[in-house]
Amino acid sequence: MSSLNLLPIVRAAQSESIGAAALAYAALSLSIIPLDGKRPALKSWTQYQNQRADAKTIRTWTFGNVGIVCGAVSGNLVVLDLDGVAGYAAFAATFPALAQTYTVASGGGIGRHVYFYSDHLPLSVKAMNTPIGHLEICGDGRQVVAPPSIHPITGQPYRVEKALDILRVPNLDDLVAWVETFKPRQEARTWQPPKISAPSGDAPLNRRVIEEISHVLIGQGFKQHGEWLHGRCLYPERHKYGDRNPSFGFNTASGYGHCYLCGTMLAKEICARLNIDPGQLGGLVEKPQPPTIQRRREPPADPPQQEPPAPPMKLPDWLERYMAWAGATGNQTPLIFHQAAGLWLLATAVGRRLYGESPWGVRIYPNLYMMLVAGTTFYRKSTAYKLAESVARAAIPHMLMPTPGSPERFQEALAGRLPVNFDKLTKEQKDRFTKAQPFAAQRGLLKDEVSGLFGAINKRDYMIGLKDLIMELYDCPDYFDKDTQTGLNVVENAALSILGVTTPASLGSAISAGDWDNGLLVRFALLMPEPDYAERPASLIYQPAPNDLIDDLRKLHERLPTPEMTEMGWSAPGALRLNVECWAEVQRYGDHLRRLCDPRREVELDERLKGVYGRMHVQAFKLAALFAALDWLKTDGNAPTVTVEHWNAAQAICDGWRTSAHRLLDQLDKSGEAVIERRLQDRVLTVIQEAGAAGVAMRDLYRKLNLSAKQARQLAQDLIRAGLIEERRIERAEAYIAVEHVIG
Numbered sequence: 028m029s030s031l032n033l034l035p036i037v038r039a040a041q042s043e044s045i046g047a048a049a050l051a052y053a054a055l056s057l058s059i060i061p062l063d064g065k066r067p068a069l070k071s072w073t074q075y076q077n078q079r080a081d082a083k084t085i086r087t088w089t090f091g092n093v094g095i096v097c098g099a100v101s102g103n104l105v106v107l108d109l110d111g112v113a114g115y116a117a118f119a120a121t122f123p124a125l126a127q128t129y130t131v132a133s134g135g136g137i138g139r140h141v142y143f144y145s146d147h148l149p150l151s152v153k154a155m156n157t158p159i160g161h162l163e164i165c166g167d168g169r170q171v172v173a174p175p176s177i178h179p180i181t182g183q184p185y186r187v188e189k190a191l192d193i194l195r196v197p198n199l200d201d202l203v204a205w206v207e208t209f210k211p212r213q214e215a216r217t218w219q220p221p222k223i224s225a226p227s228g229d230a231p232l233n234r235r236v237i238e239e240i241s242h243v244l245i246g247q248g249f250k251q252h253g254e255w256l257h258g259r260c261l262y263p264e265r266h267k268y269g270d271r272n273p274s275f276g277f278n279t280a281s282g283y284g285h286c287y288l289c290g291t292m293l294a295k296e297i298c299a300r301l302n303i304d305p306g307q308l309g310g311l312v313e314k315p316q317p318p319t320i321q322r323r324r325e326p327p328a329d330p331p332q333q334e335p336p337a338p339p340m341k342l343p344d345w346l347e348r349y350m351a352w353a354g355a356t357g358n359q360t361p362l363i364f365h366q367a368a369g370l371w372l373l374a375t376a377v378g379r380r381l382y383g384e385s386p387w388g389v390r391i392y393p394n395l396y397m398m399l400v401a402g403t404t405f406y407r408k409s410t411a412y413k414l415a416e417s418v419a420r421a422a423i424p425h426m427l428m429p430t431p432g433s434p435e436r437f438q439e440a441l442a443g444r445l446p447v448n449f450d451k452l453t454k455e456q457k458d459r460f461t462k463a464q465p466f467a468a469q470r471g472l473l474k475d476e477v478s479g480l481f482g483a484i485n486k487r488d489y490m491i492g493l494k495d496l497i498m499e500l501y502d503c504p505d506y507f508d509k510d511t512q513t514g515l516n517v518v519e520n521a522a523l524s525i526l527g528v529t530t531p532a533s534l535g536s537a538i539s540a541g542d543w544d545n546g547l548l549v550r551f552a553l554l555m556p557e558p559d560y561a562e563r564p565a566s567l568i569y570q571p572a573p574n575d576l577i578d579d580l581r582k583l584h585e586r587l588p589t590p591e592m593t594e595m596g597w598s599a600p601g602a603l604r605l606n607v608e609c610w611a612e613v614q615r616y617g618d619h620l621r622r623l624c625d626p627r628r629e630v631e632l633d634e635r636l637k638g639v640y641g642r643m644h645v646q647a648f649k650l651a652a653l654f655a656a657l658d659w660l661k662t663d664g665n666a667p668t669v670t671v672e673h674w675n676a677a678q679a680i681c682d683g684w685r686t687s688a689h690r691l692l693d694q695l696d697k698s699g700e701a702v703i704e705r706r707l708q709d710r711v712l713t714v715i716q717e718a719g720a721a722g723v724a725m726r727d728l729y730r731k732l733n734l735s736a737k738q739a740r741q742l743a744q745d746l747i748r749a750g751l752i753e754e755r756r757i758e759r760a761e762a763y764i765a766v767e768h769v770i771g
Contacts, residue, residue: 036129036142037190040174045090048175053085057104058096061088064179065172076100076168092176098167103148105199106171107141111160112634115139121205128194131171134178134185137634140171147198154209158259162206164199232282232294235308240294241279242619243301245682247632248689254280261300262289302622342676343657345579346370349418352572357410358563361556363683364408367397368415371526373653375419375426375471376580379503379522380587381652381667383605386614392503392602393649393656394469394522398477398551400529400691403741406556408528409475415526416473418572422580425463428470428523435516437496438509441523442516443467465590465597468500468521476748477527477534497523501550520599525551531694532708533745549638552646555690557683583660603666605652609674616678617644639688643681650677707734711742715752715765722755722764 033041039051049059058079061068068091069075075096097104109115110133118141119126131140137160153163165171172178174185241256249258260273261284277284277297284292298305305311342350346369353365374395382390401408419427429440443464449457463470499507500523508517542548588601620640624632632640651673659667710732715723729739743763746752753769755762 034129034190034192036193037187040131040187042175045093045176046086048173049085049088049090049093050082052093052095052173053079053082056102058100059085060094060096060170061090062092062094062170062172062176064092067094067170072096072170092179093173094170094176095173097151097165097169097171099148100167103145104193105143105145105149106165106169107143107202108138108163108165108171109141109160110135110138110163111157112137113159113631114162115141117159118205122202125194125196125199125202127191128189129187129191130189131174132186132188133172134176134181134183136181136183139188140185142193143199144193144195145199146196147200149199149203152203152206154206157209159209162209164203164206231313233305233309233311233313236294236298236303236305236311237279237282239303239308239619240277240282240297240301242682243303243623244277245686247623249277252276254278260286260289261292261297262286302625302628341672343654345576345657346373346654348573348576352570352576353411353414354563355566356570357407357414358565359405359407360410361401361406361408361560363554363557363687364399364401364406364411365414366680367399367552367554368411368526370650370653371395371397371471371524372415372418372580373583373657374524374649376423376584377587377653377656378426378466378469378600379520380469380600380602381605381656382602383607383648383652383669385648386610390503391645391648391652392522393652394501394503394524395646395649396501396523396525396551397554398525398527398529398534399554400531400534400694401556403530406560412473412475412526412528414572418577418580419471421572422577423584425459426466426470426584428472430472430474438516438518441468441500441518441521444516465599467599468518468523469599471524471526474525474527477525477529497525498547498550527551530745531691533749535695543635543638546638548635549642552684553639553688553691554684555687555694558690579660583656586660587656605655606666606668609651609669609671612671612674612678613644613648616647620644633692635692636688639685643685646684647674647677647681650680707738708742708746711739712746712751712765715743715746715763716767718764720764720768722757722762722768724757725761725763728763 035051035055039048039055042048042051049061053059056079058075060072060075060080068089076098077100079100095101095104095106097106107118109118125143126141129142131142133139148166149164151164151166151169153161155161163169172185174187176185177183178185244256244258245251247258249256251257256277256279258275260275263273273286273288275284275286275289282294284297286292295305295311297303298311346366349369349372350362350365353360353368354362357365374393377393379392379394382392385391399408399411416427445460445464446452449460452460500521503522504518506517506519507521508515510516538548588603590597590600592598620643624637624640648669651669652667654673654676655667655669658673711728714728714731725736725739725743728734728743729736732739734742740761743752743754746763747754750766752763752765755764
């Protein structure tokens with residue numbers, strides 16, 4: 028279509044420059060202001076909320092981006108700002124007629140701006156952190172970023188999504204009421220299970236169907252309350268302008284659901300709503316057992332004995348002993364962290380010497396990337412890290428990898444190149460490095476502040492390439508090489524395992540949205556404290572790791588294939604192929620998780636979590652392989668056998684990891700501590716960045732921000748660990764400079 032045939036608002040949005048767009052919008056009687064990113068670039072823009080700037084004034088402005096002022100000054104312009112993956116879909120489904128108007132797609136990738144002219148101008152109203160994202164009706168006193176502006180974070184343009192004229196309506200009362208329903212109530216009520224009896228039927232429900240429903244609901248964020256799972260009603264459309272989260276409960280014992288408005292829902296109805304096919308699980312009800320045939324003149328058979336309940340999940344003896352010791356020594360550290368540290372130790376001991384040949388043609392090695400995430404001080408997360416390190420240094424010190432200082436140094440370590448100061452090391456240190464050479468690329472890496480690694484990757488030019496390297500190492504490549512200033516680095520038989528700790532605030536500052544999309548973050552098990560966290564009684568005296576715990580870890584390491592001497596020196600050890608009896612269960616779990624990622628679901632899974640879900644069945648198999656290796660130590664078999672029992676224990680752990688990832692996103696997006704720290708960090712970072720190459724002294728920093736010296740120093744240290752600023756001295760005083768202003 029020729030630009031001459033486009034609607035005026037669309038032609039303005041598609042102008043060749045920001046300045047040209049501003050003049051075109053102004054010609055349409057819209058009030059315009061220049062923006063710096065998403066914020067007004069003027070010292071004050073109050074006057075342009077009441078009077079439009081003329082073309083002469085607009086030509087004097089320098090435009091980074093262009094903003095349109097909403098309200099009466101722009102002819103009663105009202106913009107619905109939807110920031111969230113589900114926001115626009117929910118709006119369009121609720122108000123299909125209002126959706127037929129000029130609409131802009133945000134450069135952030137998930138937001139929409141929906142434009143109206145309203146005869147009756149509503150008050151501006153917002154509902155933040157709702158289940159469908161941020162919602163805001165922008166009227167007087169608000170402005171919106173307009174095309175062809177560029178999003179300050181993603182670098183993508185705002186663009187016209189619906190090239191329609193701006194819809195004029197008498198009022199937007201219904202739309203305001205809809206947004207208001209998403210605002211949190213003043214009084215939060217604790218959900219109570221309904222006091223009703225379960226429906227009776229002719230046959231008991233198939234437990235596999237109930238378990239599948241439970242898996243799906245937990246994946247949607249349902250919370251456990253005894254035998255009930257509680258969450259949002261499966262039929263929110265029945266709750267017109269109703270609850271923010273219509274209440275629904277599913278009973279995991281009987282298999283029925285209940286909503287206070289919809290009433291009781293049978294398992295058949297729930298399955299249909301959740302796209303679960305009971306036929307694939309053996310049918311909706313348990314199949315009746317064939318009757319026992321009695322012979323004449325024989326006494327009746329004894330009544331059948333009730334089948335004993337399934338035994339509880341059994342962890343390997345070594346892991347239970349490790350958690351018992353670490354849990355008592357680090358009594359304030361969440362047990363999920365100690366468990367993860369123990370699993371990392373096992374993965375490090377094994378390296379690349381076990382693999383499962385999957386039915387989909389990929390070899391799976393049991394290496395693990397683990398991230399322990401919790402607030403500062405209270406959860407003592409570093410204790411889990413330090414206890415695991417002490418066991419590794421006692422049992423398998425040569426399997427610990429030096430912390431990477433740059434991609435080149437990291438590749439040298441992976442290639443088994445000895446450090447340049449090798450001749451100056453002690454004999455013990457030389458022996459450790461020599462013993463580590465055949466295992467060079469299949470060792471364990473400990474990172475005390477893992478968000479610092481992410482921050483450095485994202486902010487520092489000399490770390491370019493490390494992100495791709497870490498992602499590639501997770502998938503255990505057989506071979507890759509790179510020519511560097513120090514020569515050709517050849518990396519073979521890789522299987523890196525990582526254990527790192529961080530806080531939600533530090534992680535939020537260090538990562539970018541791309542770290543979810545490109546697969547870096549989702550390769551990690553993202554572990555938060557368990558929901559029922561409780562510290563254990565403190566030990567009266569320190570108890571070092573038991574000798575048998577250390578010995579058994581060393582035995583596992585030494586029983587697997589060892590390096591062999593060749594004409595070229597020590598070769599990397601070989602690998603045993605696992606005997607696997609649970610591939611059907613692995614594939615079933617992977618398919619279950621895949622269905623939870625279906626974009627056609629009524630409540631679509633957060634895009635960031637889809638990568639987590641997509642790798643969860645592989646992570647579970649890695650754990651099952653480690654469990655099989657521990658049991659193998661008690662036998663004289665040629666290779667470990669991964670049984671269904673191993674798989675069940677591994678899947679249970681990974682289901683806990685999955686819900687943990689949901690808790691982390693909640694912290695990063697909504698919850699108090701992380702959000703407050705993030706805001707304070709952003710304020711500190713802004714002041715330091717604005718100081719430029721001169722930097723800013725600590726004294727000036729905390730005075731300008733009205734913070735205590737202690738608080739300002741803690742925030743600055745978090746930014747240093749995230750790789751965003753560096754510490755300096757200005758006339759011998761403590762000071763800071765943003766990394767983009769660091770020379771050299």
